[in-house]
Amino acid sequence: ATFGIEFVPNVPIKELINYCKFAEDAGLNYLWITDHYNNRNVFESLALIADKTSRIKLGPGITNAFTASPAVTASAICTVDEISDGRATLGIGPGDLSTLPKIGIPMETPVARLTEGVAVIKALWTGAPVSTPDNKVFKYAGAALAYKPKQKAIPVYIGAQGEKMLETAGKIGDGALINASNPKDFAFAVPIIKKAAGEKKFDIAAYTSFSIDNDSKKAKGAVRPVVAFIAAGAPVPVIQRHGLSLDAVNTIKGGLAKGDFKTAFGAVDDAMINAFSIYGTPAEMNAKIADLEKMGVTQIVAGSPIGGDKNKSIRLIGKYVIP
Numbered sequence: 001a002t003f004g005i006e007f008v009p010n011v012p013i014k015e016l017i018n019y020c021k022f023a024e025d026a027g028l029n030y031l032w033i034t035d036h037y038n039n040r041n042v043f044e045s046l047a048l049i050a051d052k053t054s055r056i057k058l059g060p061g062i063t064n065a066f067t068a069s070p071a072v073t074a075s076a077i078c079t080v081d082e083i084s085d086g087r088a089t090l091g092i093g094p095g096d097l098s099t100l101p102k103i104g105i106p107m108e109t110p111v112a113r114l115t116e117g118v119a120v121i122k123a124l125w126t127g128a129p130v131s132t133p134d135n136k137v138f139k140y141a142g143a144a145l146a147y148k149p150k151q152k153a154i155p156v157y158i159g160a161q162g163e164k165m166l167e168t169a170g171k172i173g174d175g176a177l178i179n180a181s182n183p184k185d186f187a188f189a190v191p192i193i194k195k196a197a198g199e200k201k202f203d204i205a206a207y208t209s210f211s212i213d214n215d216s217k218k219a220k221g222a223v224r225p226v227v228a229f230i231a232a233g234a235p236v237p238v239i240q241r242h243g244l245s246l247d248a249v250n251t252i253k254g255g256l257a258k259g260d261f262k263t264a265f266g267a268v269d270d271a272m273i274n275a276f277s278i279y280g281t282p283a284e285m286n287a288k289i290a291d292l293e294k295m296g297v298t299q300i301v302a303g304s305p306i307g308g309d310k311n312k313s314i315r316l317i318g319k320y321v322i323p
C-alpha cells in the first residue's frame with residue numbers, strides 16, 4: 001500500500017506546515033487536508049504546504065461540491081498544482097452532514113451534484129470551454145479556465161461511505177477515500193467500487209482513525225475520544241454491521257450534545273474502538289494494515305488522532321510502518 005496522512009487545519013498554520021514537512025521527511029506519499037468552514041481555509045493551507053514541500057502529493061481530504069462552485073474548486077486545485085509543480089490531488093465528496101446545514105446548505109441530491117461537479121472540473125482542466133445546459137445542478141455556459149494544471153490530469157479521489165456514493169466514486173473517480181478502519185467495511189465497499197470502476201486503475205484508500213504508539217494502552221487512550229465522535233455520527237447500518245450497542249452509542253450522542261465528555265468517552269467500548277479505528281504498537285498496526293490490504297485497500301491514510309504525540313507517531317510510521 002501507499003501511505004497518506006490527514007491533518008485538520010485546526011492548529012496554527014506554522015504548526016500545520018511543520019507536521020506536513022515532517023510527514024514528507026518520514027516518507028509518506030500523500031497529504032490530505034480536511035475542509036470544514038470552521039477551520040483554517042483548506043486551499044490557503046495547501047498553497048503554503050505546497051510551497052514548503054517538494055515531493056509529497058497533496059490535496060483536500062476532502063472538499064465538497066456544495067460550498068464552492070466546481071469552477072472555483074477546479075481553479076483552486078490548479079493553483080496548488082502550479083505551486084507544487086504537479087503534485088496536487090483532489091479529494092472531493094458530498095460534504096459533512098453535520099457542518100453544511102449550519103451554513104444553510106441542505107444536503108440535496110449529493111450524488112447528482114458530485115457527479116456533475118467532478119465532470120465540469122475535469123472538463124475545465126482541459127482548457128476547453130464548458131457548457132452543460134442539460135445539467136440538473138451546474139448549468140455552465142462557456143466557462144473556461146484561463147490556465148492549465150501542470151499535470152496532464154490531476155487525480156480525483158471521492159470521499160464516500162454510503163452505497164450510492166461508493167458506486168459513484170468507482171464511476172467518476174481515480175480513487176476513493178473511505179472513512180473506515182475495519183475490514184468489515186471494506187468487505188462491503190470494495191465489491192461496489194470494483195464493479196463500478198471496471199478495468200480502470202483505482203486507488204482504494206482506507207481513511208482510518210489511526211493511533212500508533214510504542215505503548216498500546218497509550219495508543220488506545222488517544223483514539224477513544226475520536227471514536228466517540230465517529231460512533232455518534234455513524235449511520236445505523238454501520239452500527240449494525242459491527243454489532244455495536246445502540247444504547248451505548250446513544251449515551252455517547254447524549255454526552256456529546258451536552259458537552260459532557262466524561263460520559264461520552266466513558267461509553268466508548270472496545271467493540272467500537274475496534275470497529276472505528278486501528279490503534280497499537282507498530283507491530284500491532286502492521287498486522288491491522290495487512291488485514292486491510294487483504295480486503296483490497298491500496299492506500300492507508302493515517303487519520304486523526306495519528307497518536308498521542310503527533311511528531312512521535314509520524315516518526316514511528318516512517319520507521320516501522322512504511323516499507
Ligand SMILES: C[C@H](OP(=O)(O)OC[C@@H](O)[C@@H](O)[C@@H](O)Cn1c2nc(=O)[nH]c(=O)c-2cc2ccc(O)cc21)C(=O)N[C@@H](CCC(=O)N[C@@H](CCC(=O)O)C(=O)O)C(=O)O
Pocket residue numbers: 033034035036061062063064093094095096097099107108109110111112113159160161162163164165166177178179207
Ligand atoms: C451523502 C451521503 O453520502 P456518504 O458517502 O455517506 O457521505 C458521508 C461522508 O462521506 C460525507 O459527509 C463526507 O463529506 C465526509 N468527509 C468530509 N466531509 C467534510 O465536509 N470535510 C472533510 O474534510 C471530510 C473528510 C472526509 C474524508 C473521508 C471521507 O470518506 C469522508 C469525509 C449519503 O447519504 N449517501 C447515500 C445516499 C445518497 C443518494 O442516493 N442521494 C441521491 C438522492 C438523495 C436525495 O433525495 O436528496 C442523490 O444524491 O441523487 C448513499 O451513498 O447511499
